[in-house]
Amino acid sequence: MRVVIGEDLALLRDGLIRLLRAHDFDVVEAVDNGPGLLRALLNHQPDVAIVDVRLPPTFTDEGLRAAIEARRQVPGLPILVLSQYVDQLYARELLAGGNGGIGYLLKDRISDLDQFVDAVRRVAAGGTAMDPEVIAQLLARPKAAAPLASLTPREQEVLGLMAEGRSNAAIAGSLFITEKAVGKYTAAIFGKLDLPVSEDDNRRVLAVIRYLDQ
Amino acid sequence: MTTARESRSPGRSPSATTSLRAAFLIAIQGLAGIVLLPLLIVSFALVVIWVGLPMLALTLSLLRGLAMSQRRLARRILGVKVPMPYRKIGGEGLLDRLQIRLTDPATYRDIAWLLLTICLGFAVGLVAMIFYIVLPLGVLASPVIIRTYLTVTSSVLRRSDTEVMEQRIGELATSRAETVDTQSAEIRRIERDLHDGAQARLVALSMNLGLAEQMMEKDPQMSRELLAESRQSASVALTDLRGLVRGIHPPVLADRGLVGGLQALALAAALEVDVDVVMVGRPPAPVESAVYFAVAEALTNAAKHSTARTAWIWLRHNAGRLSVTVGDSGVGGAVASPGGGLHGIERRLAAFDGTVTVASPIGGPTIIAMELPCELSSEKI
Numbered sequence: 165m166r167v168v169i170g171e172d173l174a175l176l177r178d179g180l181i182r183l184l185r186a187h188d189f190d191v192v193e194a195v196d197n198g199p200g201l202l203r204a205l206l207n208h209q210p211d212v213a214i215v216d217v218r219l220p221p222t223f224t225d226e227g228l229r230a231a232i233e234a235r236r237q238v239p240g241l242p243i244l245v246l247s248q249y250v251d252q253l254y255a256r257e258l259l260a261g262g263n264g265g266i267g268y269l270l271k272d273r274i275s276d277l278d279q280f281v282d283a284v285r286r287v288a289a290g291g292t293a294m295d296p297e298v299i300a301q302l303l304a305r306p307k308a309a310a311p312l313a314s315l316t317p318r319e320q321e322v323l324g325l326m327a328e329g330r331s332n333a334a335i336a337g338s339l340f341i342t343e344k345a346v347g348k349y350t351a352a353i354f355g356k357l358d359l360p361v362s363e364d365d366n367r368r369v370l371a372v373i374r375y376l377d378q
Numbered sequence: 379m380t381t382a383r384e385s386r387s388p389g390r391s392p393s394a395t396t397s398l399r400a401a402f403l404i405a406i407q408g409l410a411g412i413v414l415l416p417l418l419i420v421s422f423a424l425v426v427i428w429v430g431l432p433m434l435a436l437t438l439s440l441l442r443g444l445a446m447s448q449r450r451l452a453r454r455i456l457g458v459k460v461p462m463p464y465r466k467i468g469g470e471g472l473l474d475r476l477q478i479r480l481t482d483p484a485t486y487r488d489i490a491w492l493l494l495t496i497c498l499g500f501a502v503g504l505v506a507m508i509f510y511i512v513l514p515l516g517v518l519a520s521p522v523i524i525r526t527y528l529t530v531t532s533s534v535l536r537r538s539d540t541e542v543m544e545q546r547i548g549e550l551a552t553s554r555a556e557t558v559d560t561q562s563a564e565i566r567r568i569e570r571d572l573h574d575g576a577q578a579r580l581v582a583l584s585m586n587l588g589l590a591e592q593m594m595e596k597d598p599q600m601s602r603e604l605l606a607e608s609r610q611s612a613s614v615a616l617t618d619l620r621g622l623v624r625g626i627h628p629p630v631l632a633d634r635g636l637v638g639g640l641q642a643l644a645l646a647a648a649l650e651v652d653v654d655v656v657m658v659g660r661p662p663a664p665v666e667s668a669v670y671f672a673v674a675e676a677l678t679n680a681a682k683h684s685t686a687r688t689a690w691i692w693l694r695h696n697a698g699r700l701s702v703t704v705g706d707s708g709v710g711g712a713v714a715s716p717g718g719g720l721h722g723i724e725r726r727l728a729a730f731d732g733t734v735t736v737a738s739p740i741g742g743p744t745i746i747a748m749e750l751p752c753e754l755s756s757e758k759i
Contacts, residue, residue, distance in 0.1 A: 217633075224633040249620055249629045253642040272613045301646060 165288060168208050169194040170201035170215040170227050171246075180214060180274070187281050198226030205234035209241065212288035216271075217247040217254070228254055232261075239263050244287045246271050250295045252302065255376050259292075264369035267293035267329070286329045292372050293329035302376065312375065314356050322349040327372040397521045398510055400455055403447075404527065405503025410444055411495040418489070435472060438479050445488040445535060448495070452532040455524060463487065463537040483541065491534045502527045553728040560725060568626065575618035579611045586611070627667060636666045640691055643674055648681040649706070652690040659754030661700060665730055669702055669748070672723045672734075676704040676746050679719045684708020684744055695754055702748045710742035723748070 167189045171177040174196075181191050193204045197220040205213055213234075219226040231243045242265035245258060250270055258266050267287040273295065274280050283293040302324070315323065318339075325335045332350065336343040350368075357374050359367050418437045424430030442464070452458065463484040479485050506520040513519065537545075590604035623629065631639035637655050644651035660666065673691060680689045686708030693702045714720035714736060723746070724734045732750030 218629075249624070251630050251642050252645045253630060253634075253638065256645070270616075272616045275609055275613065 165212065165285075166190050166192045166208065166210040167284075168192060168201075168204050168210040168213040170196075170198075170204070170213065170219060170230065172196040172216065172219050176216075176271075183274075183277065183281075184214075184284070189284075197221060198230050201227060202230040202233055205230065205241065205243075206237060209238055212242040212244060212265075212284055214244050214246060214284065217245060225254070228257070232257060235261055235263065240265050240290070242287045242290065243267070244269065244284055244293065246274070250298050250301075252298060252376070255294060255298050259373045259376055262370075262373060264290040264292055264366070268298060269293060269295045270297060283329060290369070291329050292327060292369055294327040294372065294376070296328055298376070299324040299327055312357075315353060319349050319353050319356070322346060323353055323371060323375050326350070326353075326368055327375055396455070397524055398507065400451060400524050400528075401503045401506035401510065401520060403451055403503070404524065405500050405507065407444060407448060408495050408499025408501070408503055411492050411499060414440060414444065415492060415496055418492070431472065431476060435476050435479075438476075438485060441485075441488050441492060445491055448491070448528075448531060449535055452528045452535075455528055456532065458532070463535070463541075484537070487535060487537075491531055494531060494534060498527065499531075549728075553725075553731075556725050557729040560729075568622065571618070571622050575622065576615045579615035579618065583608050583611045583615065628670065631666060631670050635660045636669060636693070639666070639670045640673060640693065643670070643677060644691060647677045647689070649677070649686060650688045651677065652688070655691065655693040657693060657695045657700075657754065659695075659756050661695075661752045661754055665700070665750065665752045668726045668730060668732070669700070669750075672726050672748055673702060673704055675719045675723050675726075679712065680704070680706035680708060680744065683712065684710070684742065686742070686744075695752075698751055698753060700750050700752050703745060704748075705743055705745040708742050708744060709740075710738045710744050711740045712736060712738035712744050712746075720746070 165188075167184055169177060169180055169184075169191060171180060171194070177194050177196065181194055184191055192208050192210060195201045195204050199221075201215065201219065213231070215227045215231050217225050217227045219230075228245060231245055235241050235243065239261060240263040243258075244267035245254075246269055247254075248271055250268060255268050258268055265287055267283055269280075269283060273283070286293050312320075321339065322335055325338060330338070332343050332346045336346045339346075350371075353371055354367050357371055359370050359374075361367075414437065417433075418441065421430050421434040421437045424433060465478055465482045465484070502523060506523045509523070510520040586604045586608040590601040590608065593601040593604065628639060628642075630642040634642075637657060640655055641653055644653045661669070677689060677691075680686050684706045686706035689704065689706040691702070691704050693700070695701075712720060714724060714734075720734070720736060726732075727734055727748055727750055730750045730752065732748060735747045735749075736744070737747075738744040
């Protein structure tokens with residue numbers, strides 16, 4: 165699997181490269197600035213890219229902008245965005261295109277290697293990996309607008325875990341319910357959100373976009 | 379914008395009907411003054427027995443109203459703003475308020491103007507009216523009379539430069555002291571948060587790591603547990619630091635400036651917030667930060683106290699002034715109490731010569747209007 169990395173801290177960049185190589189990823193290029201990143205993303209069109217939000221030259225949100233621009237030109241280009249902070253505003257912008265293949269995680273999450281590599285693979289496969297903190301921020305707001313307001317608290321919980329990118333089995337595990345029950349909840353969620361019948365993966369992404377866009 | 383234009387451009391020659399109306403108003407003000415002066419004198423005399431106190435308060439209010447009507451007229455005709463020179467009335471009881479009024483130099487200026495208007499106002503107004511109606515050249519002459527008269531009276535009603543300066547110095551001294559206080563309180567809070575939060579966790583972390591190192595040979599199971607615990611406390615320390623940095627300078631604000639910062643605030647708020655923000659360029663970073671936190675405070679207040687479900691943010695930059703308004707659809711009744719959120723907003727903005735106006739009648743809605751002078755720099759690419 166071909167990977168492009170955009171990270172300006174040498175320590176973290178080398179760590180990521182080592183980590184990904186150890187898990188049989190092929191790191192085709194690792195860049196340390198915004199303009200270089202956009203070029204690399206468009207040149208290589210990798211299977212997945214791992215991008216830091218804050219990059220030179222402005223040290224603001226160069227990485228995020230490069231990711232959004234690259235996905236505008238190559239829709240669905242899988243990108244996992246890493247940041248010291250997560251903000252709903254950025255999560256919405258990343259998902260605005262309506263395509264999957266997006267991850268948005270705190271840098272801390274790298275410390276759990278297995279979960280991190282899992283998230284990279286999920287994003288590469290067109291899924292989503294939203295940081296639990298983004299979901300927590302969403303859940304903290306008591307203002308869910310229709311049609312999300314019509315979801316039961318349990319269904320909201322399932323949708324939140326879905327946004328993090330968990331599989332039905334994983335959701336069942338963390339809520340202590342059966343996989344079959346999860347299936348029933350997801351079907352109810354798709355129904356209430358009025359999502360067109362299509363592949364399950366695609367519907368999941370659409371549901372997450374609705375969720376974050378409320 | 380309108381006020382700025384009015385105070386800058388020289389007044390145009392008033393049209394004929396405006397002149398006539400102004401002359402009429404001046405005459406009426408003269409008449410009102412003739413009635414008011416004896417009342418004022420009687421009130422002063424009656425202060426000896428308590429009846430004079432409420433009478434004095436009443437007549438002084440009437441005088442103030444009359445003087446204000448003259449100020450407004452001067453502003454309309456001359457195109458020059460005659461600012462309200464009065465001190466803020468902060469006292470509670472009648473006596474307190476009376477005392478503030480009686481020690482306010484503006485009150486004596488009003489009395490001086492009253493004497494002037496009694497002697498001249500009625501006559502000038504009458505003459506201007508008669509000129510206008512009778513003389514063929516009155517159309518030209520009466521505006522000149524009116525303008526001259528108003529120029530004289532507004533020079534009486536306006537504060538002297540020294541007074542303006544003194545008040546300004548007082549304001550600056552207060553806002554500087556408050557800024558320094560807020561600043562040092564903020565630094566103490568950051569120090570405490572670091573000390574109790576991230577720093578303490580890092581101490582525990584390095585202790586655990588040391589232990590794990592020792593245990594490696596003897597008790598691999600134990601050292602594994604210690605390592606897992608260390609990772610846990612490292613991630614909690616990071617969470618602490620994130621929270622702290624958000625409180626000092628929110629990353630979105632640094633990335634996207636005030637516009638993006640306010641959008642992010644609206645998204646994160648506990649109510650539905652409508653954002654209407656138009657601004658080309660960016661204010662200086664300290665102003666951005668002050669406005670961001672002021673709006674955050676206003677939204678938090680709205681969510682906590684107003685029971686509102688929706689709120690809105692409106693921002694514009696015009697003629698060197700940044701105006702931000704935050705409103706909610708709640709129950710109203712918000713007051714600025716010392717140490718409260720609204721007071722905090724006032725103090726935050728006072729450092730930049732900003733003002734806060736709160737309109738919050740019982741039953742709602744609450745509208746908090748903030749305004750501060752600032753220039754915009756062109757947008758960073």
